[in-house]
Amino acid sequence: MKSAVIVFPGSNRETDVADAIERASGHRPIMVWHRDSELPDVDLIVLPGGFSYGDYLRTGAIAARAPIMQEVVRRADRGTAVLGICNGFQILCESGLLPGILLRNASLKFVCRYVGLKVETSQSLFTHRYQAGEVLSVPVAHGDGNYFADPATLDRLESEGRVAFRYCSMQGDLTPEANPNGSARNIAGIFNPTKNVLGLMPHPENATDELLGSISGKALFDGLVDSLA
Amino acid sequence: MKAKVHVTLKTGVLDPQGKAIGHALASLGFQGVNDVRQGKYIELEIAETDRAKAEAAVRQMCERLLANTVIENYAIELVG
Numbered sequence: 376m377k378s379a380v381i382v383f384p385g386s387n388r389e390t391d392v393a394d395a396i397e398r399a400s401g402h403r404p405i406m407v408w409h410r411d412s413e414l415p416d417v418d419l420i421v422l423p424g425g426f427s428y429g430d431y432l433r434t435g436a437i438a439a440r441a442p443i444m445q446e447v448v449r450r451a452d453r454g455t456a457v458l459g460i461c462n463g464f465q466i467l468c469e470s471g472l473l474p475g476i477l478l479r480n481a482s483l484k485f486v487c488r489y490v491g492l493k494v495e496t497s498q499s500l501f502t503h504r505y506q507a508g509e510v511l512s513v514p515v516a517h518g519d520g521n522y523f524a525d526p527a528t529l530d531r532l533e534s535e536g537r538v539a540f541r542y543c544s545m546q547g548d549l550t551p552e553a554n555p556n557g558s559a560r561n562i563a564g565i566f567n568p569t570k571n572v573l574g575l576m577p578h579p580e581n582a583t584d585e586l587l588g589s590i591s592g593k594a595l596f597d598g599l600v601d602s603l604a
Numbered sequence: 605m606k607a608k609v610h611v612t613l614k615t616g617v618l619d620p621q622g623k624a625i626g627h628a629l630a631s632l633g634f635q636g637v638n639d640v641r642q643g644k645y646i647e648l649e650i651a652e653t654d655r656a657k658a659e660a661a662v663r664q665m666c667e668r669l670l671a672n673t674v675i676e677n678y679a680i681e682l683v684g
Contacts, residue, residue, distance in 0.1 A: 389622070433672055440669060469672065476674045483620045523617065523675060 376603045378404040378419040381537055382446065383438045385462075388580065389423035392460060395580035396421070399596035400604065407440040409590060418603040419456045422463030424516070424578060434519045435465030441569025444470055456500060456603060457572040461517055462573030464564070473565055473574045474532070475524030477517075485518040489589065490555050492563055492577055493543040496536050499566060500602035501573045504594035510547045511540075511591035513577040515555055520576040522558035522565075529559055540564035540575055605684040607650055607662045609670055612643035617675045641667055655682055 378396050380389050393404045396419075405415055409427075414420070427438035435559075438444070451457045451472055467473040480486060490527040492513050494505040524532070527543070532538055541561040544553045549561045557574070566574025579592025613619050619641050627641040648665070652658040662680050671678040 436669065436672070476672055476675075478618065478675070479620055481618065481620055483624055521618075525674075527608070557620075 376400040376402065376419060376423060377415075377417045378402070379414055380404045380405050380421045380423055381407050381409060381443055382423070383409045383425070383427035383441065385427040386423050386425035388460065388578065390420050391578070392423050392580040395592070395596050396599075397528055398583065400600045407443060408458070409438065409443050412442045412446060414443070414450065417455070418483050419458065419599060420450060422447070422457070422459040422466050424450055424461030424463060424478045427466065429533045430519070431490055435462060435467075435469040438462075438466045438517055439469035439471075440445065448472060449568070451572050454569065454571050456599065458501065458599075459574040460580065461515075461520075461576055462490075464576055465519065467572065467574040472567055472572050474528050475522055475559075475565070477519050477576070478521040478523050478557075479519050480517070481520050485516075486520070486555045487514070487516040488555070489514050490577060491514060491543045491545045491547070491553055492565075492591070493541045493547055493549070495538045498536065499570045499573070500540065501595055501598060502539060503602065504598035508547065510538070510543060510545060511582070512545070512589045513579055513582045513588075513591050515577045517556070517576055518559075520556040520558065522556075522562045522576075524559060525533050529562075532562075532565055533560070535568065537566040537568070537570070538562055538564075539573055540577070605650060605653065605655075605658060605682055606664045607648040607658065608681040608683060609647065609648065609666060610681075611661065611666075611671045611676050612678075613641055614675055614677055622660040623626060628663055
């Protein structure tokens with residue numbers, strides 16, 4: 376599996392996700408700087424976590440207009456797998472590849488902890504190594520993760536099976552207490568209509584080694600290798 | 605000329621920052637503030653001298669970057 380990680384000024388999880396991909400695939404991703412307008416031929420493009428451009432204007436807003444993003448959108452439209460984690464999810468929403476937007480956490484507090492995450496579907500190249508309904512333990516670390524879209528968009532996401540993950544208790548209940556940021560319908564991650572683009576707020580790359588406290592995220596990267604190698 | 609752009613949250617979009625400001629005002633003793641909504645104000649110095657063209661250009665800027673129309677409205681005022 377050949378992959379590229381796009382690096383913006385202010386990205387800070389690019390090495391974590393590169394390590395997770397290398398452990399799963401045996402190949403180090405190519406790091407691509409945001410000013411580049413050419414991408415090598417890859418099977419997977421990753422937009423990593425961080426605070427691109429200091430979250431100026433809106434989170435992800437400036438990064439979504441960086442030169443490289445035109446090429447990312449073009450590749451996504453042609454079917455290349457694109458994974459946006461945390462700030463990467465915010466950038467995907469701002470670029471129009473995913474609907475909705477991530478608002479300031481309802482608590483107004485930065486949340487940094489493990490959350491319960493329910494796998495909503497195993498029917499994707501990202502989640503096929505999981506069972507639908509499985510509960511994962513994955514860390515979040517964000518101040519703007521409050522997923523918002525109008526009710527019609529939320530209904531469409533649900534009816535088309537495009538909700539990938541929801542925040543839940545470790546027993547799998549979708550309670551308000553299990554929702555760390557106020558996201559609509561506990562949504563933590565969503566797909567585009569063709570399900571080759573996934574954006575999620577939690578950090579599966581930081582749950583790929585027992586040393587880190589959880590290996591819940593490992594199956595996502597192993598699954599991508601199965602799908603794309 | 606100068607373009608003044610106000611970006612405001614649409615009705616119904618939760619504004620936790622506005623709420624926090626409201627609470628702080630109440631704790632300072634300001635009574636009767638029923639609601640607070642926080643927005644953004646952006647000033648642009650633009651070279652275009654034709655008002656219609658300037659407004660069309662700023663409208664494009666709002667649609668493509670300055671506002672996210674999923675959650676925000678914008679208003680443009682041209683001065684000079």
